[in-house]
Amino acid sequence: MRLLLVEDTVALADQLLPLLRDHGYAVDWLADGRDALVRAHDDDFDLVILDLGLPGLDGLEVLRRWREQGLSMPVLILTARDSWAERVDGLRAGADDYLTKPFHPEELLLRVQAVLRRSHGSANQSRLRACGVELDEERQSAWLDQQEIELTGAEFRMLRYFMLNPGRLLSKIALSEHLYDGESERDSNVVEVHINRLRRKLGGQVIHTRRGQGYLFTGRG
Amino acid sequence: MRSIGARLGISLFVSLLLAGVLVGQGALWWLEREQRRISAGQLRDEAASVLAAMVPGPDGLVLEQEMLDPAYRRPLSGRYFVVLIDGQRWRSRSLWDARLPLPENPGMDTELLPGPDGQSLLRYRTRFRRDGQDLTVVVAQDYAPQQASFRDTRTAALLAWVVVLAALALVQQWLIRRGLKPLNAARRQIEQLRGGQRAELDQDMARELRPLVTEINRLQRHMEQQLDRSRHALGDLGHALKTPLAVLRNRCDTELRQRAPELHVLLLAQLDQIEANVRRALGRARVAAGATAATRFEPGQDLEALADTLRRAHRKPLNLVVHGTGLPPLAVERGDMLELLGNLLDNACKWAAGEVRLTLARDGGLLTVTVDDDGPGIPPSRREQVLQRGRRLDERVAGDGLGLAIVSDTVAAYGGQLTLTDSPLGGLRVRLALPLPD
DSSP states (O other): OOOEEEOOOOHHHHHHHHHHHHTTTTEEEEEOOHHHHHHHSSSSOEEEESSSSSSSSSSSHHHHHHHHHTTOOOEEEESOOOHHHHHHHHHHHHSSEESSOOOOOHHHHHHHHHHHHHHTOOOOSSSEETTTTEEEETTTTTEEEEEEEOOHHHHHHHHHHHHHSSOOEOOOHHHHHHHHHHSSSHHHHHHHHHHHHHHHOGGGGGGGEEEETTTEETTTT | OOOOHHHHHHHHHHHHHHHHHHHHHHHHHHHHHHHHHHHHHHHHHHHHHHHHHHEEETTEEEGGGGGEEEEESTTTEEEEEEEEEEEEEEEGGGTTTOOOOOSSSSSEEEEOOOOOGEEEEEEEEEEEEETTTEEEEEEEEEEHHHHHHHEEEEEEEEHHHHHHHHHHHHHHHHHHHHHHHHHHHHHHHHHHHHHHHHHSSOSSOHHHHHHHHHHHHHHHHHHHHHHHHHHHHHHHHHHHHHHHHHHHHHIIIIIIHOHHHHHHHHHHHHHHHHHHHHHHHHHHHHOOOSGGGEEOOOHHHHHHHHHHHHHHOSSSEEEEEEEOTOOEEEEEEEEHHHHHHHHHHHHHHHHHHHHHEEEEEEEEEEEEEEEOOOOOOOHHHHHHHHHHHOOOOOOOSSSOSSHHHHHHHHHHHHHHHHEEEETTTSSSEEEEEEEEEO
């Protein structure tokens, strides 16, 4: 999952970046509204965490313009503006959720998870379920036939992305774009390595290869 | 202060009454004087006619009855004379057995003399000299009929005058009302301004009112700008305080929880308190307590969006139903109303098992808001306490207990009422009644 964090307070960003990365998200960080406006077009972000009081361009205005320009990625507003009128305005501008500062880090993670699942059409349960496979995002482990299977961070990230897009053909480039932030080095072999490891742990039929096109998560069903 | 209309009406009526009384009284006085003057002329002529009836006889003058007016022969006819000549006293037959006291001075007597048969006599005394004899003639006439007709005239005039006065008073009232029309128009516009149906007063007013209207408009704009500025300043302050608070809290959680649990708890408690105080102060200062045309709450536009916001904020299956989205725009400031509803619904959603219902209704001059939930409710004995302090009753559910405090601050600013009762859904029912300007 590739996230964009737009937050101008460096101290807060410094805390949020490791928090989000620890939970298996690839995060890019911007502090200026004008940069964010442009950047969202360059990369295919799965979610944006957007502060409202931004230098350059107000967050609400950034969001409005994104929506006008046809960008539909989910946006979670993270702001100190906590009046209900501002929350309503935020959702009206096209936000998917609204979290006010100060907040508990767990709350942010839960909201991010909920918005991601909703945007992929999954019900909001404690575990993510897709095609007979369950994923515990807290423990970063998979469940098959009531059996817990431990995953590495990279495997967890990849499986989550597959499970949020079940039955969709994902190219190697798309996978690496959604799993690594702008600063990571991308190597298509790494994707292949992780897919093979997942197959070894969950069974070979879980991820289907289409030669020259990409991969398909079919799970057990 | 009494109404200008009533004051004008009363003073104009009094002046009309005063002028009427003075003119009427003057006219009556003049009429009576004229009447007496005419009577005096008549009496002088009568005296001359009596003198003419004195003809020389064998033994001096005799009174030729035939030459006199027959009224002098009819008893108590109202016309009398007495002639004094050489110690002799001749009197008209009409006097019959009554005595006519003679006035002392010649000319018209000023006083009316009560005469026989309830008559009121006007007397006239004059002296003549005829054939070397001095004679004094006194004629008298009953003035009562004139007085009676005079009284009739006066009554009729008074009656006519009362009718005219009433008509004039009505005309005055109409004129006053017409004259005060611009004031009433201004008053209506001010009411509309207060009710948020217009942004400012029309400048196109009577010249006398224009400075007032200009000043009210200026004050209105000034107030809006001031409110806007202070709200912005508060928002900035909130932002400035909250981001560092978030940083501190997160730092606290990640680094102190294991290393110094006691310090962690202490810091979190203090941070909670700072946060609560900031939020309550901001909430209280944010209350506008009045809407302009641009800031009115429109149920159709905002209610569903608000419900949606709440559904997203609470991660549990909630059936949140909203009644009253069809209401017309209300004269309650949008921010205030959303804050009220948001906090009430937020509380309800926190406690509800799965059902929350919001009902907005207009009941005459009142806007009623009812929020029901199917949660555990609050026992009657603790409701007063909850309302007064707006404080957190149970810390197990996430929340700061500030919601109700902000709600009561806002309701107080609008002069409304907040009551807690049992809900038909099984939990708590919070009911707000806010007075709306007409």
